[in-house]
Amino acid sequence: MCGIAGLYYPATPKPVDPARVRAMADAQFHRGPDGGDVWTGPGVGLGHRRLSIIDIAGSPQPMRSQDGALTVTYNGEIYNFAELRAELQAKGARFVTSGDTEVLLHGWEAWGPAMLDRLNGMFAFALHDAARQCLFVARDRMGVKPLHYAELSDGAVAFASELKGLLAHPLLRREPDVRAVEDYLAFGYVPDDTCLVAGVKKLPAGHFLLLERGKPVPAPTRWWDIDFSRRSTRKAKALEEELVEHLRAAVALRMVADVPLGAFLSGGVDSSAVVALMAEASPRAVKTCTIGFDEAGLDERAYADQIARRFATEHRERIVSPDDFALIDTLAAAFDEPFADASALATYRVCELARETVTVALSGDGADEAFAGYRRYKFQAAEERVRGLLPASIRSGVFGTLGRYYPKADWAPQRFRAKTTLLALAEDGGEAYAHSVGVTSPALRAQLLSDDARRALQGHRAEDRYVRAMRHAPARDALDRAQYADFQHWLPGDILTKADRTSMAVSLEAREPLLDYKLVEFAATLPANMRLRGGQGKWLMKKAMERYLPEDILYRRKMGFVTPISAWFNGPLAAQAAALSRSRVLVGTGWFDPRAIERIAADHAAGRADHGRTLWQLVMLEKSMSRLFG
Template sequence: MCGVVAIFHHDHLFDIDKNTVEQMNKSQTHRGPDGNGSYIANGIALAHTRLAIIDLEGGEQPLFDQTNTVGITYNGEIYNYKALRNELIALGYKFNTNSDTEVIVNAWLEWHTQCVEKLNGMFAFVLFDKNTKQMFAARDRLGIKPLHWAKTPDNQIVFASEIKALKKHLQIPLNINLKSIEDYMSLGYILEPKSIYLAINKLLPGHYILLDQNSPELFINKAYWDLKDHITSNTKNYNIDDVHAHLSQTVQDRMMADVPLGAFLSGGLDSSAIVAFMSQLSAEPIITSSIGFDLSKYDESFFAEKVSQHFKTKHSTTNVSVNDLSMVDLVVNTFDEPFADNSAIPTLILSKVTREKVKVALSGDGSDELFFGYRNYQMLNFEEKLRSIFVNKLTKPIFTLLAQHYPKLDKAPRFLRAKSTFKALASDPITSFYNAMSLSDKNTLDKLYSYQFKSQLAGYSALNQFKSLAEEVNNLSPVKQVQYIDFKTYLPGDILTKVDRASMACSLEVRVPFLDYKLVEWGLGLNEKLNLKGQQVKKVLANSLKGLLPNFVLERKKMGFTSPLDEWIRQIPQATLEKRILSKPLVSLNIFNINELKATIEAHQARTINNGVLIWALLVLASFLKKEQN
């Protein structure tokens, strides 16, 4: 994997500062420690840091085609590049390397902007065509690889893999986007295409940008692939053998490498399936890594060990105990903006230990979105059944009253914890889903936010963004609507961002077989009822893996990859937490009601309520704002 930097100016006489390009490129060395290069001429800059995976000798970048017409800086892997290479050779194109990079530049020469439709893989790249004077930037369909961009006051369009590189370009203003703060406090991440900065954007998954020096006003930001074209609620007949074969092929495609590779292994269904297919396809034992926690409630390492023994992998487990605040700053430095998913910590640690053994790892990410593996899908499906039976104009006010007055019994037996169910039944399905996904309920955030901040938001909310997305597919069932929302928000904004930044911070490439776009297109056509049956989830996937995976994997309940955050935070003194959170940079923004912040911390430390996730988010935000002032 690699780091991408590019700059475009419509004036071919514009003098791009070489030192700025070098500093931007250097800031992403962790993404590509094996080499670097740059091209600067005629109002154009392309720069690159390389993590050599394929064609170790011949894949240096920026790379130009044989005619020296098209240059590219590229981050990713194109899994069908050999077939495309043969197709292009048949069309008369010649190649100097065996890399997938050179396939992209020749594909551009042949198919222009439609070249991205030919690519199957994970990618973010920027190329420049000297003949047409056009710059073309593209991101893969699901958003596995990142690409950020910004426009400077003197009309430079600047691209980079990470925000830290854009911050090295001193002409990019760094004013905070308050709407992004609302996203972050609601969800723990920032909804794309926004970043924490007003001037810095994220190219959306499945989109490209086209710029042209011959037409200075031209700025095309366009989708070349969209989920809406594939997601349906129709009941699709499926063949279990076809699912099995497709998964096997996607894993085989992602085992393409000229360096050692392995896999993340939690012992759950998804990672175990990846390891099972890899074991079938490899003559050598697979190298696997897992994380264990100091609190057994969160520890899956026992299951990972059992799966490892079953498939005879070369396995290692790293135990994690984090009860200090040093990891907060590490998260901020890694992600460049507030990011509150606490599983970033074990992912960073897992990536580091995995990189000591291999350069490429496969993971099971994307399966839960595709096959309805999250508990939220199961709960919404259950709520919809209850709504159809009990909720009408007469009963809805009753559920509203029950939601308001029924006590929150976190420590009671599950059958007595009905407050969230009453609240869900009093809401529409999308609001219920939002409440399940958010760091804290909307009422808590309303109390936390200052009057000034709410006025500045002018009605903007992450919930309304969810509702807008649901409207795009309002012909679908509520459960399919939230699947669509997850693919548009949580998957690229949280899951894939976490895996990319954490792994690339350690110079490790992570590949995600479940997000092969052809598999995703097929899976989006499945009716949710095929995967959600009673207490079971991911039935289509589980059925396709019978005979491949041992029963203890197929039958165990999903735990989820997270950390024991509530207890870790309670090991930190309340005074220390308040000092970190109520720092001058955070307080000076006038976002929060300070008394409510203190009450949130106090209630958590007193074990009145579990506010660990919210407190963690506040710690990360305070650390980010403090770093901004330094």
């Protein structure tokens, strides 16, 4: 795992200052504390920071081909590199290292951009081909590894794993983009199709960018997409066995490392499944770790301990306080852009614990998206069936009216919170799903944002990306469309960003076997009732894991990392909430109405409404904007 950076001049091969490339790479030192180097050529410079995982003594980067025509800087792991290496050697390739980086050089020589279809891994890399006078930049299918880029005023295209790498270049203009603020307030993260720093782009998951000398910078090219439109016709038992084989293969591939390796273990289905399969494949005790909370309702340590004992893992645990808001500044520095998924605090702590004994940790991320594990999928599928029974005009009139007048009851048990459901039934399915994954509603955003901000947005609306994704999804039903949209936006923008930044902040490599592309493509072909049945998400996965895991692990209610942010703003962070309306950073943009901020903080403090998540968003936005723009 590493950090990469570089510069490329598409128009004319201007000289590249190695010191600038080195500064961009070194700004990401945490991603690669084991070494770093820079290579420059006419009109190009590549930088690298290395976290040694495979071929520790060899495979330095940037790596050059034996004839010097190709140079690559690469972040990630190619899990099937041994298989590809053998195939390339059969074609006559001569390898001088034993790692996976050199596979990219010989793979480009043999297959060009089609090489990407053969790679099973997580990666972002830039490969310079002197003979073809081009720079080929690519990102893995799911978007596990990040890649930011921007066109600079001197004609260069700059790129880096993290935004802070670009910020190290003096020609990058630092101006905030109001569209990213709108998107962030809507979802709690800045999606991959925008950036808080205007002019900076993120290479989308499953895309590549081919920069050629003498040609303008093109739009990225999609090289992979998930397809929910095909359905398997095999029987459930056969699919269950095939799923187990996919799971075993995915875990085994990710256990290859020349450094200590372990796993996160929360005691939930996903991490428990990964640990079970690791224990099956490993001749030694698997190293596992979990964090617990000192509040019983939030603590899953008993479940994690149950799995640790069942598979005889070398288990470590640590209790952290739910009031762990001291990490706010640490997280703001790690993420660069504002990130308001409060589970990032707990994720950082478990990464910190893991790094004490291992350099690589396997996680259970991705199963909820691939196998329909989120509760919102169940609601979306049910609501879509109701939408199909009534014309849109009737739904809008009846359910819209009922929803507007039904009282909002955040304090009530779930079954009595009908307002959200009624309003969702009045909407188009894509619109309703976009709101279900949101944090701050359009109505509340309209209060917070000023007239100037609304004019600057020029009609841009955060939810539209979800509506478009679901409308054009290669899908058959509402469940397919919701999952597809999450693979486009939620997974790379929230889940994988959180995993990458928190793990890399402590120089830990996190691997996600449940996002193996062959496993994900298999999951997308499952009939809907094999993903979601009787209100039970991940149905086939749970059936498949019954041979490994006890029932109380498989079928208990999902907990996840819970952070009591609403309580914080009535306690230790109350003063910060009250001060937001006077923030020179937020109010100084001219994009916020200070009276509206003051009102929601007061309503939260008085218990008239729960605005904890929105206040948390504003705090994290203020921290990030202070760091980015001063």
